[in-house]
Amino acid sequence: LDEPTNHLDLPAIEALEERLAAARAAVVLISHDRRFLETLTTRTVWIDRGRTRALDRGFKNFEAWRDKILEEEETAAHKLDRKILDEEHWVRYGVTARRKRNVRRMRELGELRKAARERKRPVGKVAFSVNEAAGSGKRVILAEGVSISFGGRAVVRGFSTEIARGDRIGVVGPNGAGKTTLLKLLTGELAPDDGRVSLGAGLQMITLDQRRASLRDDDRVADAITDGRGDWVTIGAEKRHVASYLKDFLFKPEQWRTPVSALSGGERGRLALAAALAKPSNLLVLDEPTNDLDLETLDLLEELVADYQGTLLIVSHDRDFLNKTVTSILTPDPSGREGQWTEYAGGYDDMLAQRGAAPAMAADARGPAPALRKEQTEAQPARAKLSFKEKFALEQLPLRMDALTQEIAALKSALADPALFGRDAGGFAAKAKFLETAEVALAAAEEEWLALEMKREALKAE
Structure with a gap:
């Protein structure tokens, strides 16, 4: 199915979702409808700059995976002391920055x-x-x-x-x-x-x-x-x-x-x-x-x-x-x-x-x-209110996100020192590993906070 939801109304989209979810056949989808993809897919293929990359999970996990790949590429480019000058840098790597700004925008919304x-x-x-x-x-x-x-x-x-x-x-x-x-x-x-x-x-x-x-x-x-x-x-x-x-x-x-x-x-x-x-x-x-x-x-x-x-x-x-x-x-x-x-x-x-x-x-x-x-x-x-654990997470996640953001900034600043690798190769490798772990943790915290915040808003509206 190539863009099957284009020009369909909401009842038709949801009926199509139900039909495809119940089908025993294999389904290949090309779509820009995030909810449609999240509901139906179990595997994702990303066509990126002339090559394909496969994720053995559905679209729900795609964007965090994609952002991690792009962040790793950008980090690798800095390690080699190369500054990407062409306009594609902004087009591609701006995606992760936009996602992080969207967390703030969801708060404002x-x-x-x-x-x-x-x-x-x-x-x-x-x-x-x-x-x-x-x-x-x-x-x-x-x-x-x-x-x-x-x-x-x-x-x-x-x-x-x-x-x-x-x-x-x-x-x-x-x-x-x-x-x-x-x-x-x-x-x-x-x-x-x-x-x-x-x-x-x-x-x-x-x-x-x-x-x-x-x-x-x-x-x-x-x-x-x-x-x-x-x-x-x-x-x-x-x-x-x-x-x-x-x-x-x-x-x-x-x-x-x-x-x-x-x-x-x-x-x-x-x-x-x-x-x-x-x-x-x-x-x-x-x-x-x-x-x-x-x-x-x-x-x-x-x-x-x-x-x-x-x-x-x-x-x-x-x-x-x-x-x-x-x-x-x-x-x-x-x-x-x-x-x-x-x-x-x-x-x-x-x-x-x-x-x-x-x-x-x-x-x-x-x-x-x-x-x-x-x-x-x-x-x-049964879902009329947030659990104690969810309420606690909503209070604590912003603090954790702020702490991780500061930690990431400090690690990136240290890794930007061109003399660090020659002076302490082991320390450089350790900081790079810590940076990767912190970035994954920040992305997970942002996704968890966003899901809980949207759930809280939905419950409040009932």
């Missing part, structure tokens, strides 16, 4: 989700205080009793919400549920049949659609960034050459003159993202942004979204991406009532914990789904 839970009213009872509404510049979108129908079918009915500055809203649901329609209503692109949508003052909105329609094959890569107006772009208060700006999106320096038609699917995705973020905005609308992106580009997209200071509206079927980026989820109501949408604080897994089932087609929701929700509700008390 947890705080944002906590704030969202405290601010949002109970599900289905949208009511906003006068004081909140009066907060100048804080309200981005206010929808009041919004409805729209097509061909006699209600796509959105009586929907109300308030989106504040800095919110990150994910929209999920099956194909045909009206996700893009809801997005267009909220951004003012479509007028509702009933109700009212008010947009905040001073909004500068940029949209990245799933078809990447803004890219023209005949243009140079640079033209997509500057709209054909020279080779310089202003980002914030800084004027930068387009080649320098494109480097931030993993492009090589010489590619800025390349025609768009020569780019791969992943490169086109990065270029569309770079073009969108080059324009000033405080509201970013992403419609299926992860389609056709490779894992490296997905890492970059997660980092860029996490650092974005404005408000985000994201339609996506990528569960892992939603877990790492959004503060709340909009999805069709679990009752299956036509046109009804419900908002849940947190990411995708938080939404599942609160509603008891994944978004499905309306017919499914009216059928066996209630029994499934009852089963899951009955099973939930």
Whole structure:
């Protein structure tokens, strides 16, 4: 199966997962969907710089293994006193730094989700205080009793919400549920049949659609960034050459003159993202942004979204991406009532914990789904809280991570001494071994902390 989840909705992806998990046949998958790979794979093959590397474990273990290999290569290069000068150094070895920064970002996202839970009213009872509404510049979108129908079918009915500055809203649901329609209503692109949508003052909105329609094959890569107006772009208060700006999106320096038609699917995705973020905005609308992106580009997209200071509206079927980026989820109501949408604080897994089932087609929701929700509700008390051991680990792991980080820095500083090996070969070897052990321990501690923190957030949302 070559990218089987591209353009599938969430119910279809989860049905495919169940079918493949039950199959007795051998399965070979190419995919960028992390959750899909983690659920199904028992062995991983990594194609890296023209060679294949095999891991006799599933994708769940791949990224830590890959990062360890890249860190070992970088350490070996320093031991030989070689400085890697080409641009590939940043592209490849930046992966591990991004992963470590993502641990910090997950902490920050947890705080944002906590704030969202405290601010949002109970599900289905949208009511906003006068004081909140009066907060100048804080309200981005206010929808009041919004409805729209097509061909006699209600796509959105009586929907109300308030989106504040800095919110990150994910929209999920099956194909045909009206996700893009809801997005267009909220951004003012479509007028509702009933109700009212008010947009905040001073909004500068940029949209990245799933078809990447803004890219023209005949243009140079640079033209997509500057709209054909020279080779310089202003980002914030800084004027930068387009080649320098494109480097931030993993492009090589010489590619800025390349025609768009020569780019791969992943490169086109990065270029569309770079073009969108080059324009000033405080509201970013992403419609299926992860389609056709490779894992490296997905890492970059997660980092860029996490650092974005404005408000985000994201339609996506990528569960892992939603877990790492959004503060709340909009999805069709679990009752299956036509046109009804419900908002849940947190990411995708938080939404599942609160509603008891994944978004499905309306017919499914009216059928066996209630029994499934009852089963899951009955099973939930067994995992209603963290164990004492888990709570203790959450308190102690950050301290251990800090200590390991300091130890690693000290060891790297010692190994950077070019005279150490000649002076004390045994000491050099011992420090190198200690460094390897400390780096493995740090990666394990980060992964354990991240898993526990996400579990804590999911339990808190129930």
